[in-house]
Amino acid sequence: MANALAINPKEMTELFNPGTQMLRVNYYPPCPQPEKVIGLKSHSDVGGLTILLQISDIDGLQIRKDGQWIPVLSLPNAFIINLGDMLEIITNGIYPSIEHRATVNSEKERISLATFYGPNMQAILAPAPSLVTQERPAQFRRISVVDHFNGYFAQELRGKSYLNEMRITKDGE
């Protein structure tokens, strides 16, 4: 990714090396009225990369694109790769994180395994200096990784609302 962006790889490795790895197992029981509930509310993952495995062949994951919810069809033995908020910040918005949610099925349970590749807990999160230019000023504020995690987990999941709080607005706030 650093190569594709033509940045000094150190700017990326300083944030993610040594990184953290977390695993979440999601279990969505069947619901007779699936249109009235949501399995996992709309959110973007907080960290770097998410590698997701849908265990059963039950669809449920949806991504938001141009304001529309698009189903991600489950392919047998295929991983789904999601970009998280910290990658959006370090790439100064060039690689946006993906907003997604999970729905439930009326008859069958669904299980997914999400592996989160996250940052060094001692690091500071900010756009990579070489991606901050006069034409493209910093889009996000500097914050410690710990404070960023604390802020993210203190809120309920609501789209990309927490990342949006990190955005520097036009008047520099």
Ligand SMILES: O=C(O)CCC(=O)C(=O)O
């Ligand atoms: O179950 C899914 O497909 C999505 C899981 C997810 O978004 C998460 O664990 O963060």
Ligand SMILES: [Fe+2]
């Ligand atoms: Fe997620």
